[in-house]
Amino acid sequence: MPSPDPKIISGNANQPLAQAISRRMSMHRGVKVGLVDARVEVFNDQEIFVEVFENVRGEDMFIVQSTSNPANDNLMELLIISDALRRSSASRITAVIPYFGYARQDRRTKARTPISAKLVANLIANSGIERVLTMDLHAAQIQGFFDIPVDNLYASPIFALDLMHHFQGQMDDVMIVSPDVGGVARARELAQRIKAPLSIVDKRREKAGEVAEMTVIGDVTGKKCIIVDDICDTAGTLCKAAEVLIDAGASEVHAYITHGVLSGPAVDRITKSKLKSLVITDTIEPTQAVKDCANIRIVPTAPMFTQAILNIWNGTSVSSLFDTQTLEPIYEPLYPGLAIDA
Known part of the structure; x- marks a missing residue:
């Protein structure tokens, strides 16, 4: 049977x-x-x-x-x-x-x-x-x-729980950020879950793999910015977006990414970046370098x-x-x- x-x-x-x-x-x-x-x-x-x-x-x-x-x-x-x-x-x-x-x-x-x-x-x-x-x-x-x-x-329901736990009492200062125009729907969905405002980082590429210019759409002054995306590969765009947000007046920048591909120089870039923390899920088995990185945290799926x-x-x-x-x-x-x- x-x-x-x-x-x-x-x-x-x-x-x-x-x-x-x-x-x-x-x-x-x-x-x-x-x-x-x-x-x-x-x-x-x-x-x-x-x-x-x-x-x-x-x-x-x-x-x-x-x-x-x-x-x-x-x-x-x-x-x-x-x-x-x-x-x-x-x-x-x-x-x-x-x-x-x-x-x-x-x-x-x-x-x-x-x-x-x-x-x-x-x-x-x-x-x-x-x-x-x-x-x-x-x-x-x-x-x-x-x-x-x-x-x-x-992953957004899990991210919402994690955000409400780690930013308890500070939710009024949280702002969700989409790292590009194409990810606005994903970022908006999480923003609606936690009742937070939304901002966008508009990026322009001169050629594949190289970001020529980034512009912040929205006022992020004094905000704890949460960048939301589905995939982080080499982390170049993510680290650059964090830098642009800090320059625009954000007090802290965190990132919530579903799939931590994190290939090549990604972990080193994240370690040296202005990101206070990167939260990923375990949909991809993390390497030892990812586990050892002080500002990367993994939530279970x-x-x-x-x-x-x-x-x-x-x-x-x-x-x-x-x-x-x-x-x-x-x-x-x-x-x-x-x-x-x-």
């Missing part, structure tokens, strides 16, 4: 997050829900091989795998795990992709370029995956690239992903997790005593 609980299997992209989800699932279900015993191995010629050591026939399977760096290896792991489960007669396969790689290639910016996000969506759907659960897609329309259901969670998996498994609403008040009891151990106005 199939197990009465959802079954979770993990690739190598973010084992700590998968284990955290498994532990929280055990707490919710009242029985031990461990990760499915499997091996994901890389041969000498870099071929990926997967072997599942447990019976998964008729099971509701959830694969936890971010397609972060190395993006191609992690993507292939996801596809091969899915194929192994499908050929082992799993009843349904859901891909839990906390960070969806290739999301920045969501349109043709010039002639003769690919739309890689659509290609990846096709690969995922054709591998036997029947549903995708992810967080803060770089562009919301990527959901339409899939011909299978996609649940896109938002396992409570939200665990609840979302349970809701999918039970056939109940996932969109209920878009509400800060719904998440408050889930995150109460992290922010004890925090009361949100109804």
